[in-house]
Amino acid sequence: MIGARRRRVERLATRIDAARRAGDDGWLCGACADISGLSGAGIMLMAGDVQRGSLCTSDGVSAAIEELQFSFDEGPCLDAFRDDAPVIEPDLTGSGRSRWPSFAPRAAAAGAAAVFGFPIAVGVVRLGALNLYRSTAGVLSGEQFEDCLALASIAGTTMIELQAQAPEGTLAPGLEAGANLELRVHQAIGMVAAQAEVDVANALAMLRAHALDDGQTLRSVALDVVARELDFRDGRGIRQPRWRHE
Amino acid sequence: MSDVGSRESSLVATFVELTDVLVDDFDVVELLTYLAGRCVEVLGVDAAGMMLASPTGTLQAVASSSEAVRTLELFELQTRQGPCYECFYNATPLANVSLSDALERWPDFAPLALDAGFRSATALPMRVGNTTIGAMNLFRSARADLGVADLIAARAFAHVATIGILQHRAIEAVQVINDQLSAALESRVLIEQAKGMLAERAGVEVEEAFERLRSFARNRNRRLAQVAEGFIGGELALDEILEDGPARSALRHGQVGEGRDGTLVDP
Numbered sequence: 018m019i020g021a022r023r024r025r026v027e028r029l030a031t032r033i034d035a036a037r038r039a040g041d042d043g044w045l046c047g048a049c050a051d052i053s054g055l056s057g058a059g060i061m062l063m064a065g066d067v068q069r070g071s072l073c074t075s076d077g078v079s080a081a082i083e084e085l086q087f088s089f090d091e092g093p094c095l096d097a098f099r100d101d102a103p104v105i106e107p108d109l110t111g112s113g114r115s116r117w118p119s120f121a122p123r124a125a126a127a128g129a130a131a132v133f134g135f136p137i138a139v140g141v142v143r144l145g146a147l148n149l150y151r152s153t154a155g156v157l158s159g160e161q162f163e164d165c166l167a168l169a170s171i172a173g174t175t176m177i178e179l180q181a182q183a184p185e186g187t188l189a190p191g192l193e194a195g196a197n198l199e200l201r202v203h204q205a206i207g208m209v210a211a212q213a214e215v216d217v218a219n220a221l222a223m224l225r226a227h228a229l230d231d232g233q234t235l236r237s238v239a240l241d242v243v244a245r246e247l248d249f250r251d252g253r254g255i256r257q258p259r260w261r262h263e
Numbered sequence: 264m265s266d267v268g269s270r271e272s273s274l275v276a277t278f279v280e281l282t283d284v285l286v287d288d289f290d291v292v293e294l295l296t297y298l299a300g301r302c303v304e305v306l307g308v309d310a311a312g313m314m315l316a317s318p319t320g321t322l323q324a325v326a327s328s329s330e331a332v333r334t335l336e337l338f339e340l341q342t343r344q345g346p347c348y349e350c351f352y353n354a355t356p357l358a359n360v361s362l363s364d365a366l367e368r369w370p371d372f373a374p375l376a377l378d379a380g381f382r383s384a385t386a387l388p389m390r391v392g393n394t395t396i397g398a399m400n401l402f403r404s405a406r407a408d409l410g411v412a413d414l415i416a417a418r419a420f421a422h423v424a425t426i427g428i429l430q431h432r433a434i435e436a437v438q439v440i441n442d443q444l445s446a447a448l449e450s451r452v453l454i455e456q457a458k459g460m461l462a463e464r465a466g467v468e469v470e471e472a473f474e475r476l477r478s479f480a481r482n483r484n485r486r487l488a489q490v491a492e493g494f495i496g497g498e499l500a501l502d503e504i505l506e507d508g509p510a511r512s513a514l515r516h517g518q519v520g521e522g523r524d525g526t527l528v529d530p
Contacts, residue, residue: 064445069452140434142441177437180444186486188447198448200455204469207459207495217456217495243459243469 093134205239350386450488457491
């Protein structure tokens with residue numbers, strides 16, 4: 018069994034290496050989507066128990082899945098990471114809705130019918146999670162499931178290999194290239210913390226609550242804050258009249 | 264050892280305990296001390312000592328079953344002769360070497376070992392594949408050789424310990440890289456949050472806020488992430504940062520790059 022897993026990893030690693038050499042920014046996620054035969058893939062970075070954005074996404078739907086998970090703090094990657102176990106959701110419009118009430122309907126609207134999450138770890142060191150989606154509902158075949166486990170394992174060693182080459186204190190260029198660290202959201206967190214005189218954790222919670230109420234993503238709320246069209250001075254998001262900035 | 268049945272169960276017990284040592288809070292010295300003790304209890308030897316190579320490749324005495332062996336091993340390292348030393352550098356086992364026949368081979372070591380009451384020495388490399396990380400030293404006071412079964416069991420002990428130590432080292436290396444990755448991500452987050460906070464509190468644009476933070480950090484020779492963390496945490500006051508005066512616009516001098524999502528990045 019362990020031998021079979023290792024052989025699978027070795028076989029897939031050759032294909033991953035080929036993708037790396039072809040080398041566009043999201044190569045790792047593109048290769049995961051191709052090899053698994055699913056519609057798309059994304060990798061979520063975690064630091065401790067906190068989301069740090071995505072390392073790469075293979076297409077627009079995967080990018081939306083990542084953004085929705087970041088917005089609402091729920092979804093397949095988070096469950097996979099927090100439970101340290103694969104997550105299989107064959108039907109986002111059915112069973113998925115009760116599992117992730119904020120994430121599921123929006124991910125379905127974005128074009129995903131089934132989503133899968135696999136924890137990414139090297140030994141006991143946990144790095145994040147791989148999410149894969151398919152535009153049609155249904156479970157994974159046994160073969161696909163094994164491939165996804167192997168891909169998550171390869172993604173982990175690839176991340177460590179790349180970061181090992183980076184000078185201390187910096188993010189490896191190979192990791193940064195396709196990443197979306199949601200930096201605008203963090204600018205907005207700083208602004209809201211100052212406006213509402215709360216700490217950054219509370220500022221993030223306020224932004225998330227506003228996104229949920231307003232039916233938007235965290236990023237679009239953040240962009241309004243940074244553009245000074247939305248203000249949290251009164252403890253909740255109040256839209257600012259445009260004329261103030263003209 | 265005469266009682267084969269009880270020895271077998273002792274061996275099994277040792278391997279079970281070894282796996283416990285390997286999974287719980289792993290400690291190399293503890294593992295090797297345990298193993299040295301088990302060699303004496305389970306195998307037909309009177310004393311055992313473990314040596315490990317440091318990262319620079321020099322051997323160090325790490326664990327022993329008795330103070331007498333520890334002294335002997337330190338002497339081995341000083342004189343650069345003896346079974347453990349030889350076994351490690353040749354990466355080959357030495358079985359049942361009579362110490363009285365080894366007076367020429369180890370002129371300083373052999374007499375000392377004989378004085379300590381030992382008659383024969385066995386040394387096994389701690390090796391997996393081409394990697395030798397140390398050696399295990401076994402001493403007997405009796406003239407008779409260590410049996411084949413004991414030699415095989417000793418090799419298995421050395422092997423399990425080696426795998427455990429190598430795995431532990433690999434995981435530690437990964438942990439260090441992951442800690443660096445997390446710290447790099449955390450720095451980026453802190454800088455963006457501080458930019459937003461400063462922009463809001465000073466009533467300036469985000470780009471201007473970044474310039475202020477950056478020149479403050481440069482003037483004081485501090486890391487930008489450190490300044491950002493101090494400002495967010497409240498240890499660094501807004502006035503202190505603003506006192507530095509308006510920043511020279513590094514943007515116009517092309518010293519600052521534009522990040523993927525429009526955020527300013529330190530080149």
